[in-house]
Amino acid sequence: MGWIRACVYTKHRIVRLSDSSQKIALGLAIGVGISFTPFLGTHFIQAGVLAYLLRANFLASLVGTFAGNPWTFPFIWWAGISLGAFIFELFGLPASVTPPDEATISVIWDLIKNEPFRIFAPWFVGGYLIMIFSVPLSYMLFYKLVSGAKRARRRAREQRLHRIAREVTGQQD
Numbered sequence: 318m319g320w321i322r323a324c325v326y327t328k329h330r331i332v333r334l335s336d337s338s339q340k341i342a343l344g345l346a347i348g349v350g351i352s353f354t355p356f357l358g359t360h361f362i363q364a365g366v367l368a369y370l371l372r373a374n375f376l377a378s379l380v381g382t383f384a385g386n387p388w389t390f391p392f393i394w395w396a397g398i399s400l401g402a403f404i405f406e407l408f409g410l411p412a413s414v415t416p417p418d419e420a421t422i423s424v425i426w427d428l429i430k431n432e433p434f435r436i437f438a439p440w441f442v443g444g445y446l447i448m449i450f451s452v453p454l455s456y457m458l459f460y461k462l463v464s465g466a467k468r469a470r471r472r473a474r475e476q477r478l479h480r481i482a483r484e485v486t487g488q489q490d
Contacts, residue, residue, distance in 0.1 A: 338464040344374035346456035348381015350448035355440040401443030
């Protein structure tokens with residue numbers, strides 16, 4: 318129940334942000350897009366800088382980065398590396414993203430130390446391309462969700478105020 322409660326709480330906090338639906342949706346979309354980039358550990362910084370430059374909601378951009386999490390990172394990384402390798406192959410550039418036959422920690426560490434661009438370069442290209450395409454798509458989704466939630470919240474508040482006003486004046490339905 319803890320994860321569900323945390324998600325519901327986050328949803329309520331996002332809807333209650335005082336910014337416009339457009340800025341909140343753009344912030345969330347930026348955070349989601351940044352999750353596809355290969356610079357792990359800098360996603361908050363990248364999302365914050367991009368939100369500032371695009372005048373999006375800063376807090377929403379930070380929340381959006383949680384699209385990249387331990388459950389989604391393997392799929393995100395695979396998508397970025399695969400797209401990058403495909404693009405490299407289109408241009409005739411070497412992009413060997415197949416893992417070694419024996420993928421132990423020491424083999425992978427040697428690969429990272431000795432050939433860092435074997436995986437990183439395709440991941441960089443693919444990750445940022447996915448980011449560029451995911452931001453507009455997720456913006457449309459988040460805009461509909463945030464604006465609908467804000468409308469519902471506003472309607473509920475108005476109904477509550479009307480009910481209180483009727484109770485104070487003694488009117489009945």
